[in-house]
Amino acid sequence: MEVTFRKMEKKDVPLVVELCNDVFKEKTSLEYAKSMYKKTKKDKNSIYIVGEVDGKIVSHLKITIIETLYEDMNTYAILNHVGVKEEYRRHKIATKMLDYAFDICKKRNCKKVELWSNNVRTAAHACYYKYGFELDDAGFFSKSVK
Numbered sequence: 001m002e003v004t005f006r007k008m009e010k011k012d013v014p015l016v017v018e019l020c021n022d023v024f025k026e027k028t029s030l031e032y033a034k035s036m037y038k039k040t041k042k043d044k045n046s047i048y049i050v051g052e053v054d055g056k057i058v059s060h061l062k063i064t065i066i067e068t069l070y071e072d073m074n075t076y077a078i079l080n081h082v083g084v085k086e087e088y089r090r091h092k093i094a095t096k097m098l099d100y101a102f103d104i105c106k107k108r109n110c111k112k113v114e115l116w117s118n119n120v121r122t123a124a125h126a127c128y129y130k131y132g133f134e135l136d137d138a139g140f141f142s143k144s145v146k
Contacts (some may be wrong), residue, residue: 001053001091005100008048013037017055023083051097058088059097074111094127096138105145114142
């Protein structure tokens, strides 16, 4: 299955809201999502990614780059809302999307990437472990950027 990844655009917001509301059992309104997209679209540290198969959005994740003045922490990233539509799972889309996100993080000189995931998403957690993330506490996974 051929999947391509890119930064989310304004036109994608309705489909991303639909995807996230379905995958994460959320109730985000389209109006709220549009206003937040408008507010954050020029923020170089807020990066929304979509994955497409045959021109259809099937996956999404958000990267937040955090630049600190602390030498040990340096610059790091947090991933959240890592999701793939149910009918597109088991095709390595999440793994490929994580590869895409890590490429961005490397280019931004991130020292570490953390991933936030709800405790109930055990199938997703298996993917994160397989990718090399380690459980730091109940909700955060981490993997050093090489």
